[in-house]
Amino acid sequence: MSKLFVVGIGPGSEDYLTFKAKKIVDSVEVLIGSRRALELFSETTGEKIELDPKNMEKGFGHAISEVRKGKSVALLSTGDPGFSGILKPVLDLSGNLDVEVVPGISSIQLCAAKLEISWDEANLVTLHGKGVSSQLLEALENDKPTMVLPNFNVKEVAEFLLDNSIDPQREVAICERLSYPDERMVKTTLLDVLNENFSYMCVMVIF
Numbered sequence: 001m002s003k004l005f006v007v008g009i010g011p012g013s014e015d016y017l018t019f020k021a022k023k024i025v026d027s028v029e030v031l032i033g034s035r036r037a038l039e040l041f042s043e044t045t046g047e048k049i050e051l052d053p054k055n056m057e058k059g060f061g062h063a064i065s066e067v068r069k070g071k072s073v074a075l076l077s078t079g080d081p082g083f084s085g086i087l088k089p090v091l092d093l094s095g096n097l098d099v100e101v102v103p104g105i106s107s108i109q110l111c112a113a114k115l116e117i118s119w120d121e122a123n124l125v126t127l128h129g130k131g132v133s134s135q136l137l138e139a140l141e142n143d144k145p146t147m148v149l150p151n152f153n154v155k156e157v158a159e160f161l162l163d164n165s166i167d168p169q170r171e172v173a174i175c176e177r178l179s180y181p182d183e184r185m186v187k188t189t190l191l192d193v194l195n196e197n198f199s200y201m202c203v204m205v206i207f
């Protein structure tokens with residue numbers, strides 16, 4: 001059956017993969033995703049195509065043309081496809097194609113769980129593909145924790161906030177490589193973020 005599945009695979013570990021995602025991946029003819037996404041499905045027999053992080057549109061276009069040829073295709077998204085994920089760009093390109101979105105556990109959700117935050121009471125901000133902006137400063141104006149996906153660089157976020165007169169002693173948590181064996185959670189201050197190195201794969205929470 002020709003169909004495009006946009007499948008959330010969670011934050012990385014297979015512990016956070018849903019049965020639904022696994023069932024769909026096992027059923028499709030073509031699987032397209034980042035290297036770390038494909039690694040979760042090493043036993044799956046369908047054709048596998050790795051997305052080029054520098055040219056995701058090419059991979060999306062390929063997925064769409066395979067579906068138009070009559071194939072079933074799963075495009076893998078880390079976390080949830082609808083939070084700072086591939087859902088929007090894929091829908092922008094897919095026209096009248098039959099699409100099904102399968103939710104996944106977002107890095108934001110796992111971060112909230114680890115830090116015991118009710119995320120309906122948090123500000124959620126993504127800087128991915130956008131960089132730091134006044135949107136972040138506006139979010140900090142209320143008393144809620146602000147959960148941020150940085151644009152690959154936590155220090156850049158800290159520098160921006162310090163340059164904009166946010167208290168250097170403001171409490172911050174960095175949740176790095178969530179669900180992986182080397183997962184790390186650091187509670188620190190905004191100023192001290194400048195003294196540590198963090199992976200690009202992290203969620204920053206400003207309290």
Ligand SMILES: C[S@@+](CC[C@H](N)C(=O)[O-])C[C@H]1O[C@@H](n2cnc3c(N)ncnc32)[C@H](O)[C@@H]1O
Pocket residue numbers: 011012077078079080081082083084085086105106107108128149150152175176177178179180200201202203
């Ligand atoms: C393009 S966004 C995709 C977000 C994804 N759709 C989600 O719901 O988590 C990629 C960013 O998500 C965050 N991220 C993804 N996986 C993560 C993990 N395992 N641990 C911490 N942050 C993660 C990082 O900030 C990473 O740079």
